[in-house]
Each structure stands twice: as C-alpha cells, then as structure tokens.
Amino acid sequence: MSAPKKGALTDTEKELLQVIAAGNVQEASRLLGCKDVRVNCLDEYGMTPLMHAAYKGKADMCKLLLQHGADVNCNEHEHGYTALMFAGLSGKTEITRMMLDAGAETDVVNSVGRTAAQMAAFVGQHDCVTVINNFFSRKRLDYYTKPQGLEKEPKLPPKLAGPLHKIIMTTNLNPVKMVMLIKENPLLLDVEALEKCHKVMELICEKCVKQQDMNEVLAMKMHYISCVLQKCGSFLKDQQDKLEGLIKSLLKGRDSDGFPVFQEKFLRECIRKFPYCDATLLQQLVRSIAPVEMGNDPTALSVLTQAITGQVGFMDAEFCTTCGEKGAEKRCSICKMVIYCNQDCQKLHWFTHKKVCKKLQEQRQKHESDSAKRLEKQAKELEEKKASEETSNAMEDLSIEQREVTSMSDTLIKTESAEPIPINAD
Numbered sequence: 001m002s003a004p005k006k007g008a009l010t011d012t013e014k015e016l017l018q019v020i021a022a023g024n025v026q027e028a029s030r031l032l033g034c035k036d037v038r039v040n041c042l043d044e045y046g047m048t049p050l051m052h053a054a055y056k057g058k059a060d061m062c063k064l065l066l067q068h069g070a071d072v073n074c075n076e077h078e079h080g081y082t083a084l085m086f087a088g089l090s091g092k093t094e095i096t097r098m099m100l101d102a103g104a105e106t107d108v109v110n111s112v113g114r115t116a117a118q119m120a121a122f123v124g125q126h127d128c129v130t131v132i133n134n135f136f137s138r139k140r141l142d143y144y145t146k147p148q149g150l151e152k153e154p155k156l157p158p159k160l161a162g163p164l165h166k167i168i169m170t171t172n173l174n175p176v177k178m179v180m181l182i183k184e185n186p187l188l189l190d191v192e193a194l195e196k197c198h199k200v201m202e203l204i205c206e207k208c209v210k211q212q213d214m215n216e217v218l219a220m221k222m223h224y225i226s227c228v229l230q231k232c233g234s235f236l237k238d239q240q241d242k243l244e245g246l247i248k249s250l251l252k253g254r255d256s257d258g259f260p261v262f263q264e265k266f267l268r269e270c271i272r273k274f275p276y277c278d279a280t281l282l283q284q285l286v287r288s289i290a291p292v293e294m295g296n297d298p299t300a301l302s303v304l305t306q307a308i309t310g311q312v313g314f315m316d317a318e319f320c321t322t323c324g325e326k327g328a329e330k331r332c333s334i335c336k337m338v339i340y341c342n343q344d345c346q347k348l349h350w351f352t353h354k355k356v357c358k359k360l361q362e363q364r365q366k367h368e369s370d371s372a373k374r375l376e377k378q379a380k381e382l383e384e385k386k387a388s389e390e391t392s393n394a395m396e397d398l399s400i401e402q403r404e405v406t407s408m409s410d411t412l413i414k415t416e417s418a419e420p421i422p423i424n425a426d
C-alpha cells in the first residue's frame, strides 16, 4: 500500500487533528473508529496524527494512536522528521520511551542530517537524549535466548533476559547501584548466571562496534555492564556474602578525604579494558581521565556517565552519595555535607563516612562562622557609613543594602535549623 497523499485529509481526519491538539482522548478514540479516518493520514506538511500528538507532548494520545496501529516510523514529513524526533523535541521522556518501545528507528536522520538524539540535544532536552542513547530493545536481547545455528542451548537462559534487560536500561551507571540491582534479583545471584550474562554483553558490545552504523556509546555501555557482571561473578565465587563485600569495597573511602579509591580504579580499569582500541570514544575517555590525579575532578564515573548518557554535572547535590540515584533528599544530620536516597543508603555508607564525617562537620562550621563574621563586619561597616552619610539619597541606598544583609542572615539561620535525620551507626 502506498503512503497516503499529503494534505488530502477527510473532514473527520481534520477534526481528529484538532481533537489531538486539544488533548481530548475520548473524542479521538471515537473518531478513530470512523470509516473515513486513516490513523496514518498526512497533513499538508506530511505529519501524521502520531507526530502531532508526540510534538504536543500528549502521552495518552500517543498511546491511543499506537494502539490503533499508528506507524511509528512513518517518514513522509517535509523535513524528514519522525515521530521519535517530535517526541525528543517535546522533552517528554515517557513519550520518547513509548516511541522506542513501539520500534522507532534511532538512526534515521532528518533533511539536515540530524538523528532524533541530536535534535533533542540541540534544543536542550537532555533527558530525552539519555533515553534514546541508552535504549536497547528487549527484542535485541531476546535474540540470545534462542539457540542459533548449531547451538543446542541458547547463550542466555530466557529467564535471565528480564533481569539483564533491566540492568541494560538503567541510566545510573554508578557501580554501587548496578551491584544493588544484581543483588536484588535471586536469578542473577549465581556465578554461572553472571558468567552467561557477562558473555552475552561482550557479544552485544562486539555487535555494536561491528555493525554498519557503529554505535560506540552503546558498545561502551555494554562493555561496562559486562565488566560489572564479571566483577560480581568473581566476588560471588570467592566470598559467599552475596556481594556485600563488593559494595563495601566500592564505597570505602581513603582516610584523608573519604575518596572511594577502589571504585575509581575499577572504573578506570573498565574503560581501559574496552576491547576496540581504535574507537574514538575510548580515546576521548582515556584522554580525559589519564591526567587526573586520584581524588580530583573529573572522576572516571562522571566522564563515563557524560559520554554514555549525556548527563552533565550529575555529581551535584541532589544525587545519592552511595548509589548515585537522582532526587536524594536525606542529609547526614551531623556534617550535613552528604546526601542519600534513604536510610538504607546512609547505613551502607556509614562504615566509611564516619571516618570523615566529623572533619566535614568542622569544615562546614568553619565556613558558616566565617560567613557569619563577614556579615557582622558588613553590618558594622554599614552602621558606620550610615552615621557619616548625610544626603538622603545615600540613606536610601543604605537601607536597601541593609535589607539584603538581614535577609542573608535569615537564610543562614534557616540552614542551621534544618531538621536532622537520625543516624544508625553500625
């Protein structure tokens, strides 16, 4: 069947586009049942109803259209935009993921040669870029759950595909979080299972490098996951502690400043072990990490995360010190310098954090008393200035400055009285 002609819309189809723009799912559902409505009809610019819904950021509408057989890879738009590109432009990660799950091609380019990920990056929708760059369909993994060629058994037991896919899809590359994901699934907590997963990941990595449109980003991610799986396997073999010991090693900070040396070394080693030395991405990563002294920025984790997910500045305040998850809010009540998702993450970190907590507390207190002194001094200077100034103009300026000082001291008091959270030391 040839593609519908551009702009040749029936009246009901025109109505459908209006209903989509308004976000009326119920009405859209009714119209899609009409005889003279084609779900893949094209408006004068070659846009399908799905493209409209994606661009407007209407998730429910996209879902409905996909259920009615909307073609996610329709490519009739006048500038070569696809539904995935519109999803990326909308900034809605849910819709972006929906398009990918529906089979959207990620490497199609528009009329100026940009992929969906590049377009999303261009307009600053970095969360969507992350979703696209880290997408690996379950179908591609399931290939390994069927015996190929002369194989009697598949490379990956089917029951492992689900848990492994969950790890592949994570965008938090913190090794502690990855080990946690492995630890929480009994199917993966097995030396043989880990060995199989590790080997499949190396195969996928190789495929990403050798395929026609080489995907270095995905290859590096697959290699990194394979390294973590391998490490878990060897830890599980040596010590029957269900990976407790590995998590502790990854978190253990050095005495001087709490910097997790083992974690940094492990990550650097993973990157260096990438088997395709010619890869531009590898050379780029090594160049950024090699000159950095242990404990300075950037860390190997931040460099790797930025390369793979496009996330910048993820070491900021809202990320859990233990597992790197976003949106952490629980602060250590003593030093107030580290932040965690919850008490579990805090407990895991305490064995090493307790060695530097007091030092951090002193640093913070010194910093706060210094700024308090500075404020006091400023206030005094203002007082003196006030006394000496005579013109009413100057008086006016002064009162503004004073208001600023007062509001600054208010902030300071508020920070200090932040609610403490209890610590359960081990």
Ligand SMILES: [Zn+2]
Binding pocket: 320, 321, 322, 323, 324, 325, 340, 341, 342, 345
């Ligand atoms: Zn956490």
Ligand SMILES: [Zn+2]
Binding pocket: 332, 333, 334, 335, 336, 337, 338, 353, 357, 358, 360
């Ligand atoms: Zn602390």
